[in-house]
Every structure is written in C-alpha cells, then in structure tokens.
Amino acid sequence: MxxxxxxxxxxxxxxxxxxxxxxxxxxxxxxxxxxxxxxxxxxxxxxxxxxxxxxxxxxxxxxxxxxxxxxxxxxxxxxxxxxxxxxxxxxxxxxxxxxxxxxxxxxxxxxxxxxxxxxxxxxxxxxxxxxxxxxxxxxxxxxxxxxxxxxxxxxxxxxxxxxxxxxxxxxxxxxxxxxxxxxxxxxxxxxxxxxxxxxxxxxxxxxxxxxxxxxxxxxxxxxxxxxxxxxxxxxxxxxRIPEPCAQEEGGPGYEVIYLLEGPEEAVDRLRTTLDGLGDSLVVVGGDRLWNVHVHVDDPGAAVEAGVEAGRPYRIRITHFGDERRRASAPRAQRAVVAVVQGEGLAALCAEAGATTVPARPGEPPAVAELLDAVRRAHAREVVLLPGGAELRAAAAAAAEQARADGVRVAVIPTRSAVQGLAALAVHDPEASFDEDVVTMTAAAGATRYGELAVAERQSFTSAGICQAGDVLGLIDGDVALIGAGLPETAEAVLERMLGSGGELVTLVLGPEVPGTLAARLESYVQQRHLAVDTVTYSGGRHSAPLLIGVE
Missing domain, CATH: 1.25.40.340 (DhaL domain)
Structure with a gap:
C-alpha cells in the first residue's frame, strides 16, 4: 500500500x-x-x-x-x-x-x-x-x-x-x-x-x-x-447469503470484463448488443481504447460481440456463484500463490494446487494484483512465489497488507519460474508452516536457472556486445554467452550449468520453439551426463523462448 x-x-x-x-x-x-x-x-x-x-x-x-x-x-x-x-x-x-x-x-x-x-x-x-x-x-x-x-x-x-x-x-x-x-x-x-x-x-x-x-x-x-x-x-x-442476490433475483451468472481496441461507431453497436445479452453494462474510454464491463449468462457471446467490434484482450470472466461459494466457505489452512509468465506454466502450477498470477513480458503484476490473488486463495497461511527478482518489493508489500488482514504469509524469493516449480514439487500442506517454507525455500535455492532470449537491438552485455537477433544465454540472471542459433546456445548454457553438477534438468519451451529442440537437448544431456534426468514442459503463450532449471 x-x-x-x-x-x-x-x-x-x-x-x-x-x-x-x-x-x-x-x-x-x-x-x-x-x-x-x-x-x-x-x-x-x-x-x-x-x-x-x-x-x-x-x-x-x-x-x-x-x-x-x-x-x-x-x-x-x-x-x-x-x-x-x-x-x-x-x-x-x-x-x-x-x-x-x-x-x-x-x-x-x-x-x-x-x-x-x-x-x-x-x-x-x-x-x-x-x-x-x-x-x-x-x-x-x-x-x-x-x-x-x-x-x-x-x-x-x-x-x-x-x-x-x-x-x-x-x-x-x-x-x-x-x-x-x-x-x-x-x-x-x-x-x-x-x-x-x-x-x-x-x-x-x-x-x-x-x-x-x-x-x-x-x-x-x-x-x-x-x-x-x-x-x-x-x-x-x-x-452474507450462500448465493449472490443477482442469482436469487434471476440475474445473470457471469461478469465479463475486457479491454477493447476499436472505433467509436463499432463500440456503439457493441453497447446495443451487450445490452440485449445482460445487465450492469458499463463501457468507458475513448480514442479507440475502451473498457467493457457487463453481467451476462452467456460469456462467450459477450466476448464474441467484442471480437466483432474490434480486438478484445485482458479478458476476465467471473462466475458469481463460484465467487460467493469461495467467500462463504471456510478458509483453507494453507495455499500457494505463484506469479507465472506463460499460460502453459500457469496451468501446470494450477494443477499443482497453486493460485496463479499471470505475468506478461514487460507487464509485471502490481501489489494489488498479488494481494487479490492472496485473497482468492482464501487460506489462513499463504506461501507467495514472486518468480522474479523485480517482483520482490511488490510481493513483500502484498504480504504486509495480507498480514494486516490476519493472513500468515511467507515470501520465498524465487527468481525464475523453474525455481517456483522446484518449490511446488516439495510443498507439503500437512507439514508445519515453518517447516514447509524452509523446505520450499531450500528447493528453490538449490535450483540454478537459465534462460534464452533474442536480442532486440545492439547493446552491451556482461558477455560482450550483442547485435539485434543474437541469441542470449542467461545463467542466474546474467548474460553468460552470445550465440547465433537457439539449439547451439541452449547446449552451451546447459553445459555450463551442469559443469558444477546436477541431478535434474527442467526445460520449459516457449510457444514458437520447435518441439524437436526438446528431443535434441534431452539427448544432449543423456549423452554427456548419464546420471541426470530431464523433464520438459510447454510454457505456452507469453513465456520466454526457453527456460532451464538445474537441481
């Protein structure tokens, strides 16, 4: 705050x-x-x-x-x-x-x-x-x-x-x-x-x-x-009553919100369409950027109407019944909140039981979004995984506010999504809070992380001068080498990271990386490091080209 x-x-x-x-x-x-x-x-x-x-x-x-x-x-x-x-x-x-x-x-x-x-x-x-x-x-x-x-x-x-x-x-x-x-x-x-x-x-x-x-x-x-x-x-x-007033009175069951890029005349038609679909319609903005809010029973139709009017994005659909049941239900004892970049990773973390906070390149979540996720987790104890060094301050501020609401919160200083995955893998909700936090922190800290990115412009790095289009190999947040191709650079990063030992390699592939790269890197690890296992995940949309974790 x-x-x-x-x-x-x-x-x-x-x-x-x-x-x-x-x-x-x-x-x-x-x-x-x-x-x-x-x-x-x-x-x-x-x-x-x-x-x-x-x-x-x-x-x-x-x-x-x-x-x-x-x-x-x-x-x-x-x-x-x-x-x-x-x-x-x-x-x-x-x-x-x-x-x-x-x-x-x-x-x-x-x-x-x-x-x-x-x-x-x-x-x-x-x-x-x-x-x-x-x-x-x-x-x-x-x-x-x-x-x-x-x-x-x-x-x-x-x-x-x-x-x-x-x-x-x-x-x-x-x-x-x-x-x-x-x-x-x-x-x-x-x-x-x-x-x-x-x-x-x-x-x-x-x-x-x-x-x-x-x-x-x-x-x-x-x-x-x-x-x-x-x-x-x-x-x-x-x-509070078990179900929202709107549903008792026959009101719509979903809230739909999205930003929309489109001309004013198309938005005028959108207002008419959405007004026929539901209620609580509010459309604000101008200069081709609008924020659309409506309560409907058919959220798909509300989004489709936005597609006809322009380009909808940041779409949020909330079912009022789910929100009410969560608010009226007793709090869980413990939950994990993880900031994740990439839809595939978000789904993976959600399957592991975490409440996820989406992050896009250049759009880190704010304190309020982290606090909202802690609230949605609806637990007495929360372990927060920020997923990046740049989010530590925001995570600490959100934790401070949540504690004021009576929630016990611990922030594990994860600097990469692969460290968050390592922490989630050892999460034990049956252990004491302190023991669970210590174990998760140790797992995250024992995971070295690497990333491959493509340089957008010429610039100075810790590995020398890179040109636009060069592949950058980062290890623990610093540029360790500059390469021309993704496969070769990935292999070089893996070799450096495994030079100090390791038992498990985690690969997270971005949406535009060919699936053959995973097979090539798995083969590379098996040939050079026989005792090291490899697991591969799809990062999905908005994820980096390649993330590497070595435990």
Missing part, C-alpha cells in the same frame, strides 16, 4: 498535486477496502467492490507515477517537468486499463471526465471553477457510460459532488471540500433511494469508495485530512 505523503496546501492544481491526490486516494481505499467489501450488496453481493476500487486506483497510480518519473530527469536538463494535462491523462489512462468490476469501471470514467477538462489547456483559467467543471464533466460522462443508470449508487454520489462543487466559488481546495461534503451527504441518503441498500441497512459500496477518493482530493489540495471515518451510517456489515 502506498504510504501517505505529508500533504501541503497546494497553491494550484498541478502535476504534483495529482500525484499527491493519487497516493492519498490509494491509501484511503486500502484502509477502507475490507469495510467497503463488507457492505457490497448492489448490483451483486459478491463482496469485492472495495477490492475492485483499490485495484483500479493502484493501476492509475502506477501509470501516473511512471509518467511523472519519466519526465523527472528532464528537469535537471533545463526542460519543463510534466504538466497538469499530462498527469491527469496518465492517471485516467491507468485507471482505464486496470479497471476492475462495475465500480472500478465507473471510477475510470470519472477520472477520464476530469482529464477531459484538465487535460485540455487550462492555462490562464481560474483553478476553482476549472475543477468544478472537471467534476461536472466526470459525473456526466459516468452517467453516459452506464447503460441504465440507477439512483442510490456511485453515480448519485458523483452527481451530488459535482453540484456541490459548482455551488461554491474560491480556490481548488474550496471546491474539493464542497465536492467531498456533498458526496458524503449523498452517500448517507443512498439507502432511501435503492431498495436493496435499505433492506440490508447499508450505504452504496461504490459511493463509499468515491467519498474516500474525493476526501483524498481535498486533502491533497488543502493539507487537511478528512475525518478518520467517512460518513457511512447506517452502514453495517451484512450477513
């Missing part, structure tokens, strides 16, 4: 104020996540609204800080730092690509509405009225993004915040405070507007999250912290 910065009153709403807002909002949602999950009864009582808002905010914060950090070196060179338009556009884009659930998708559109105003050229305009206009645009665009808006929800809270913002004059901090207080008042009234909330005795969960985000905005601009507990009365934790 992000640590709250020490906010100072902002003379103007600039890029650094957006960074502070983002950090404070992420921290506020992190603190309130469990409480918001507990009061989630509409549109589906699946107890994940707080988590979805947090995941969305985390994606937005990561994109924003990445954009600001990239411009930081330019300041020392005498050029201009990031501007307010650049910051709000990055913030909104990060929310769009990481939006989760109905509430997260609406939050993404609210931030896009803010960016549509502040992302234009705000120079020379008074900050207070400009922020009020941005909050108004945000509410308008959020209402437009939802196929059938319902009052008593997050939309109602956003609309009230916008009206309150327009009713005051003054600085951006004055406008932000009015929006926050207007949102709090509207949130308190939501049980009287929506029957499902009134019956449960709770306020709207998404609106509760939005109040936290607006409180963070006021704090970022004024330096004054909102009240420790935002107004949520008469909200109380709700006794």
């Amino acid at each position: 992000a640590h709250d910065p020490e906010p100072q009153p902002a003379d103007e709403f600039d890029a650094e104020a957006v960074r502070t807002w983002s950090s404070l909002a992420l921290s506020a949602l992190g603190r309130a996540r469990t409480d918001i999950d507990a009061i989630n009864v509409y549109p589906v009582a699946d107890a994940d609204t707080g988590t979805n808002l947090y995941l969305t905010a985390e994606s937005a914060h990561r994109a924003l800080t990445g954009a600001l950090d990239r411009t930081a070196p330019a300041v020392t060179e005498g050029t201009a730092p990031a501007t307010l338009p650049e910051a709000v556009r990055a913030y909104a884009h990060g929310a769009l690509i990481g939006a989760r659930g109905n509430s997260g998708t609406i939050l993404a559109q609210l931030l896009r509405g803010v960016a549509d105003v502040l992302g234009a050229d705000p120079a020379g305009r008074d900050g207070g009225p400009l922020l009020a206009e941005a909050l108004t645009r945000a509410a308008e665009e959020a209402y437009q993004a939802v196929a059938h808006p319902v009052e008593g929800t997050m939309l109602t809270v956003a609309g009230a915040a916008a009206r309150a913002a327009r009713a005051v004059t003054g600085s951006p901090a004055d406008v932000a405070r009015a929006a926050y207080e207007g949102a709090r008042e509207a949130l308190a009234g939501t049980p009287g507007q929506l029957a499902a909330l009134g019956r449960a005795g709770v306020v709207d969960a998404g609106g509760c999250g939005l109040v936290a985000v607006l409180g963070a905005l006021w704090q970022a601009l004024s330096g004054q912290a909102p009240e420790p507990e935002p107004v949520r009365a008469p909200a109380v934790p709700v006794e």
Whole structure:
C-alpha cells in the first residue's frame, strides 16, 4: 500500500498535486477496502467492490507515477517537468486499463471526465471553477457510460459532488471540500433511494469508495485530512447469503470484463448488443481504447460481440456463484500463490494446487494484483512465489497488507519460474508452516536457472556486445554467452550449468520453439551426463523462448 505523503496546501492544481491526490486516494481505499467489501450488496453481493476500487486506483497510480518519473530527469536538463494535462491523462489512462468490476469501471470514467477538462489547456483559467467543471464533466460522462443508470449508487454520489462543487466559488481546495461534503451527504441518503441498500441497512459500496477518493482530493489540495471515518451510517456489515442476490433475483451468472481496441461507431453497436445479452453494462474510454464491463449468462457471446467490434484482450470472466461459494466457505489452512509468465506454466502450477498470477513480458503484476490473488486463495497461511527478482518489493508489500488482514504469509524469493516449480514439487500442506517454507525455500535455492532470449537491438552485455537477433544465454540472471542459433546456445548454457553438477534438468519451451529442440537437448544431456534426468514442459503463450532449471 502506498504510504501517505505529508500533504501541503497546494497553491494550484498541478502535476504534483495529482500525484499527491493519487497516493492519498490509494491509501484511503486500502484502509477502507475490507469495510467497503463488507457492505457490497448492489448490483451483486459478491463482496469485492472495495477490492475492485483499490485495484483500479493502484493501476492509475502506477501509470501516473511512471509518467511523472519519466519526465523527472528532464528537469535537471533545463526542460519543463510534466504538466497538469499530462498527469491527469496518465492517471485516467491507468485507471482505464486496470479497471476492475462495475465500480472500478465507473471510477475510470470519472477520472477520464476530469482529464477531459484538465487535460485540455487550462492555462490562464481560474483553478476553482476549472475543477468544478472537471467534476461536472466526470459525473456526466459516468452517467453516459452506464447503460441504465440507477439512483442510490456511485453515480448519485458523483452527481451530488459535482453540484456541490459548482455551488461554491474560491480556490481548488474550496471546491474539493464542497465536492467531498456533498458526496458524503449523498452517500448517507443512498439507502432511501435503492431498495436493496435499505433492506440490508447499508450505504452504496461504490459511493463509499468515491467519498474516500474525493476526501483524498481535498486533502491533497488543502493539507487537511478528512475525518478518520467517512460518513457511512447506517452502514453495517451484512450477513452474507450462500448465493449472490443477482442469482436469487434471476440475474445473470457471469461478469465479463475486457479491454477493447476499436472505433467509436463499432463500440456503439457493441453497447446495443451487450445490452440485449445482460445487465450492469458499463463501457468507458475513448480514442479507440475502451473498457467493457457487463453481467451476462452467456460469456462467450459477450466476448464474441467484442471480437466483432474490434480486438478484445485482458479478458476476465467471473462466475458469481463460484465467487460467493469461495467467500462463504471456510478458509483453507494453507495455499500457494505463484506469479507465472506463460499460460502453459500457469496451468501446470494450477494443477499443482497453486493460485496463479499471470505475468506478461514487460507487464509485471502490481501489489494489488498479488494481494487479490492472496485473497482468492482464501487460506489462513499463504506461501507467495514472486518468480522474479523485480517482483520482490511488490510481493513483500502484498504480504504486509495480507498480514494486516490476519493472513500468515511467507515470501520465498524465487527468481525464475523453474525455481517456483522446484518449490511446488516439495510443498507439503500437512507439514508445519515453518517447516514447509524452509523446505520450499531450500528447493528453490538449490535450483540454478537459465534462460534464452533474442536480442532486440545492439547493446552491451556482461558477455560482450550483442547485435539485434543474437541469441542470449542467461545463467542466474546474467548474460553468460552470445550465440547465433537457439539449439547451439541452449547446449552451451546447459553445459555450463551442469559443469558444477546436477541431478535434474527442467526445460520449459516457449510457444514458437520447435518441439524437436526438446528431443535434441534431452539427448544432449543423456549423452554427456548419464546420471541426470530431464523433464520438459510447454510454457505456452507469453513465456520466454526457453527456460532451464538445474537441481
């Protein structure tokens, strides 16, 4: 979880104020996540609204800080730092690509509405009225993004915040405070507007999250912290039922979310198609990139509609019954969570009983995704396998947050998928937690790992200068040799790794590597190292060309 910065009153709403807002909002949602999950009864009582808002905010914060950090070196060179338009556009884009659930998708559109105003050229305009206009645009665009808006929800809270913002004059901090207080008042009234909330005795969960985000905005601009507990009365934790409300009322059984690249006219047709397939339809975005969210009974048809409209990707399909049964079921004693790059490896780890977190080249999972996986594992004890040195900090942060939720977590510092496989192979859920962690750690540490990659450009390496197209042989994370062909380089890497001994070689082949390579390498090992066994797996899509493990 992000640590709250020490906010100072902002003379103007600039890029650094957006960074502070983002950090404070992420921290506020992190603190309130469990409480918001507990009061989630509409549109589906699946107890994940707080988590979805947090995941969305985390994606937005990561994109924003990445954009600001990239411009930081330019300041020392005498050029201009990031501007307010650049910051709000990055913030909104990060929310769009990481939006989760109905509430997260609406939050993404609210931030896009803010960016549509502040992302234009705000120079020379008074900050207070400009922020009020941005909050108004945000509410308008959020209402437009939802196929059938319902009052008593997050939309109602956003609309009230916008009206309150327009009713005051003054600085951006004055406008932000009015929006926050207007949102709090509207949130308190939501049980009287929506029957499902009134019956449960709770306020709207998404609106509760939005109040936290607006409180963070006021704090970022004024330096004054909102009240420790935002107004949520008469909200109380709700006794959960075995199946979600939506299914009791005949609602759809699946949630489908995907990003879509496509033209606006095709997305208009998609909205019509999806509206006929289900409910809770929210389509947000623009400029050929959209986030689509819908509840349906036929998830295949929802995805096919996306294919007709453009290119859907990052497709997530959740069965509400499965989610509810997991939430209401007793916790398992122990689980393993593994970060895995490659669909084949993910399936292999899942077969071994692990909860997997997918990773793609250049797209490592964030803290919130790791925390979400720990939550999905639904266990009292969790062993976390990050699978890469670059993920150690994120894994440690996720573990710290999970411990605050009462879960005992140990992070085994695996640096490669083959080390994770070695750890999983000796995992013993019947052993004590400490004994299991020690055994898994020892197995991972005793596994040397190698990887073959193809150089994309000329560059300096620890083995010399490589050219684009060269095959790089890495051992324990460092480039050990540069070759011209995949088979020859693989054999050379194997020979170096086996030079210090070994009992088992694990080969994980990428999707474009011919199957004959596995047979060649197995034969090579048998001929030169008679006592060494070899096992081969398919890494599947998104995996490296070749991974090698030597135990």
